[in-house]
Amino acid sequence: MSTLHLVNRSPFATRILDELAAAVCEGDHVLLIEDGVYAANGTALDDFPGGVELWVLEEDCISRGVAPSDASRRVSMAGFVDLTATTHRTVSWF
């Protein structure tokens, strides 16, 4: 009964990650897409709660020249689809 959370905004322009940190449950998945991938570039995710699987969309990293830190796992567009299919619900944090 886990949730897939999609983040598509830069964590430096908004407080979405703070808000999301209060909204995740253990076992949830967070996928960074579009400008959200900038959160994987440095320290923005350091204080994010544990027990949550962090993913980053590979093609958005490539187009932005972002090299994700070890905290998040790369996923392809097909993997994105798999995540939406294996989680119970999806929440978009645009």
Place this chain on the structure above:
Amino acid sequence: MESKSILVIVRHPPHGSSWVREGLETALVGAALGQPPTLLFSGDGVLALLAQQQRGALGQKGSAAMLEGLSLYDIEPLWYDQYSFESRGIDVEQLIPGCQQGCIAEMIARHDVVMSF
């Protein structure tokens, strides 16, 4: 068809875009179809719950009147996220009637479908 529980989350402020209005209209559609959703205000969305909002300089209506009418459609209470609320320096006395504090993580986890606005 088995009905699904729906959570509508409003995360944008009430003036400057139509996100709040669209979220409320979606909630009303659910209610009109016999399935009132749970309505939660989080992030800047909590600002839509401030009482005494008025028309803007251009006469645009805002969302305050719509919020007051939601209870007629069994959409109540109006839930808000405590963290978003406190971090914006709002007191509970400043809110319109019918608001109630909720835990956003718990609310997401117990609904089948979550829609963000």
